[in-house]
Amino acid sequence: MARKIVAGNWKMNKTVNEGVQLVEDLKNELAKVDASDVTVVVSPPYVNLSEAVKAAGGSAVNVSAQNVHQEASGAYTGEISAEMLKSVGVGYVIIGHSERREYFGENSTDIAKKVDAVLAQGLTPIYCCGEVKEERESGQQNKIVGGQIEAELFHLSAEDFAKVVIAYEPVWAIGTGLTASPDQAQDMHAFIRSCVTEQYGEGIANETPILYGGSCKPSNAAEIFGKKDVDGGLIGGASLKAEDFIGIITAFN
Ligand code: 13P
Numbered sequence: 001m002a003r004k005i006v007a008g009n010w011k012m013n014k015t016v017n018e019g020v021q022l023v024e025d026l027k028n029e030l031a032k033v034d035a036s037d038v039t040v041v042v043s044p045p046y047v048n049l050s051e052a053v054k055a056a057g058g059s060a061v062n063v064s065a066q067n068v069h070q071e072a073s074g075a076y077t078g079e080i081s082a083e084m085l086k087s088v089g090v091g092y093v094i095i096g097h098s099e100r101r102e103y104f105g106e107n108s109t110d111i112a113k114k115v116d117a118v119l120a121q122g123l124t125p126i127y128c129c130g131e132v133k134e135e136r137e138s139g140q141q142n143k144i145v146g147g148q149i150e151a152e153l154f155h156l157s158a159e160d161f162a163k164v165v166i167a168y169e170p171v172w173a174i175g176t177g178l179t180a181s182p183d184q185a186q187d188m189h190a191f192i193r194s195c196v197t198e199q200y201g202e203g204i205a206n207e208t209p210i211l212y213g214g215s216c217k218p219s220n221a222a223e224i225f226g227k228k229d230v231d232g233g234l235i236g237g238a239s240l241k242a243e244d245f246i247g248i249i250t251a252f253n
Pocket of ligand 1: 009097169173174175176177213214215216234235236237238
């Protein structure tokens with residue numbers, strides 16, 4: 001069985017102080033519930049990472065970055081390397097989010113290299129894939145997502161692949177209030193796991209956490225997380241308030 005993970009992606013929200021407060025609120029909420037079998041992750045903006053790591057210190061809250069540059073160092077104004085992220089104490093890095101693909105032109109070559117850069121520093125990639133609305137409407141979602149993971153992850157050795165967390169985020173469900181139905185999520189997660197099985201074998205496939213992301217809320221998380229191949233969620237809007245986020249963290253049956 002893959003481990004359960006609920007990761008919050010704060011996107012471009014929260015100042016440093018607001019971020020510290022959110023981590024403190026989350027720690028307080030977590031102390032009231034039994035969620036010891038769930039890995040909890042928050043992903044603040046870059047400038048908040050150091051303070052978030054300090055605030056999370058000694059608690060069950062793990063800290064992730066939202067992006068990374070693929071090169072180790074050099075003349076890349078405005079960019080941040082995996083080694084820099086490691087140096088502030090983050091453990092996870094979101095890679096290939098659809099907003100990075102759409103607004104910042106990230107392509108499969110960049111994303112594959114980012115995965116390598118993160119793994120080389122001993123950090124855990126939270127790798128995002130997902131189809132856009134037109135691709136879903138024309139029934140191409142498996143071809144699209146299968147193609148993404150093949151081009152961006154399947155160059156990895158089995159040993160490295162076993163460290164990757166996958167997040168399936170149908171682009172049409174992100175921030176739109178539209179969620180994939182639990183069955184649509186299950187179908188895609190089972191498909192992704194079958195691709196991983198073919199490439200790396202059943203043992204690794206069964207241990208790979210596959211998270212769902214896209215308008216996940218306390219009110220719909222239990223139904224989605226109840227599906228066999230859904231191991232948790234990557235949460236945007238509902239991760240910005242501790243009480244909503246805790247409602248999702250505790251949604252596993
Ligand atoms: P929402 O939960 O706001 O739809 O965002 C999902 C997402 O993009 C998480 O990375």
